[in-house]
Amino acid sequence: MRRVITVLTAILVITTLPVVTGRKVTAAGTIPTVEGGVAGDLIECSGARLDICELTSLSEGDQGRAVRHLQGLLYLKKFYRGPIDGVFGQELAVAVATFHKAIGPARSDATDRWGAVANWRANPPSETFAAADWERLHDFRPIPPKVRLGQPDRVEVDIGHQLLYLILDGKVDAIVHVSTGYDPYDTPRTSYFTNGSRFYHKHAYNGWSPKPGAWSIYKFWAYLGRNNNYGIHGYRSVPYYPASHGCIRVHVWEADYLHELFFIGMPVHVWDE
Numbered sequence: 001m002r003r004v005i006t007v008l009t010a011i012l013v014i015t016t017l018p019v020v021t022g023r024k025v026t027a028a029g030t031i032p033t034v035e036g037g038v039a040g041d042l043i044e045c046s047g048a049r050l051d052i053c054e055l056t057s058l059s060e061g062d063q064g065r066a067v068r069h070l071q072g073l074l075y076l077k078k079f080y081r082g083p084i085d086g087v088f089g090q091e092l093a094v095a096v097a098t099f100h101k102a103i104g105p106a107r108s109d110a111t112d113r114w115g116a117v118a119n120w121r122a123n124p125p126s127e128t129f130a131a132a133d134w135e136r137l138h139d140f141r142p143i144p145p146k147v148r149l150g151q152p153d154r155v156e157v158d159i160g161h162q163l164l165y166l167i168l169d170g171k172v173d174a175i176v177h178v179s180t181g182y183d184p185y186d187t188p189r190t191s192y193f194t195n196g197s198r199f200y201h202k203h204a205y206n207g208w209s210p211k212p213g214a215w216s217i218y219k220f221w222a223y224l225g226r227n228n229n230y231g232i233h234g235y236r237s238v239p240y241y242p243a244s245h246g247c248i249r250v251h252v253w254e255a256d257y258l259h260e261l262f263f264i265g266m267p268v269h270v271w272d273e
Helices: 002-014 038-045 048-054 065-076 090-103 117-122 133-139 252-259
Strands: 154-158 163-168 171-177 197-202 217-223 230-234 248-250 267-271
Touching: 048 065, 065 090, 065 133, 090 133, 090 163, 090 171, 171 252, 197 267, 217 252, 230 252, 248 252
Parallel strands: 154 267, 230 248
Antiparallel strands: 154 163, 163 171, 197 217, 217 230
């Protein structure tokens, strides 16, 4: 019961506050919209009803208060930034898979520069939220994966888990599914920089470059790599395994979110150790 009250209070409070970054205050419009009211539906998952909601296995296509409850929890745990509408769609499916990657083992190290593609293909993260996952999600703590003194705002890309962490004011703001480079297109690590790399350029298109087709990329941000031409961008295909030509791919809806919070000079750390 206490956990549900915490969820309700957190969601209701954060929808009234601006999101604070290291550079500017972003409008509260970045908070996901809630259809039908959070309090009305999530409170029906409290008490005895909580057991009903949390004994439910959910997958794409499901609808109802248990899905809304899941959306709210994944939002609070930094995996989900979509609407809280009780509809299990693609964005929620990716968020569930991202959660499973975060709690699962790393699948690459310094000896596997292309991110254990065969392993990822053979064992993709599940997009189904199992009944046993409710307790795991409640227990999950969204904390920065690395300690960085003097860098409260930064990006951390964990190649071993194929995840991006957006850190703002020292706290995790978003945990995002990524697809990094595949042989022979390595994604450069940034360990050879003393304090990591930094964003030095964003694409002038601020959208698809030049249009959504062929090799077009979406909302590209460049960080210093070996040839100064690597970056983070949205793409049409972001599979659950390394598949890029060296850049860090994210889904388009995640690129929309990140684009408003990245800034020139923001530290970027890419690692797999």
